[in-house]
Amino acid sequence: MHTWLVPARYVFTETWDIPADPETVRDLLVDVEHYPQWWPQVRAVAKLSDDGALLVCRSTLPYDLEIVLHAVTRDLPTLEVGLGGxxxxxxxxxxxxxxxxxxxxFEQEVVVGGLLGLASIALRPVLSWNHHQMMLGCRNGLSSRAAEPR
Structure with missing residues (x-):
């Protein structure tokens, strides 16, 4: 099989301290519909079902990602979603x-196909940096939102 036909695999891990108890952080993370209020790189959210949503994300690079989330678990200590799109x-x-x-x-493992997967051959460091910028926006926004009085 030609290498360019194989989808690109990415694994990301981030560890942060957020100034709120785990329950407050969980409540913010499971409230996907309000992500655009505090996570600048999440441009739009459409609820698909009680357990699913479509997110349109754009980090620093001029490229929109459409990501379908499907809740796997919302129970502490672990929150998990399946990703599609x-x-x-x-x-x-x-x-x-x-x-x-x-x-x-935060842990994420994804496979990227299509044009983005193809671009990964030459642009993997740039795409990884772009993801890091998106997660920096998440960390900053989540920290600020979690510190707000309830």
């Missing part, structure tokens, strides 16, 4: 108490 795989948050709020561990 432009990415196939999963995203998982593990939330545990920390001295100043919550320790959040």
């Amino acid at each position: 432009d990415l196939d795989g999963f995203a998982r948050w593990t939330l545990t108490p920390a001295p100043r709020g919550s320790r959040t561990v």
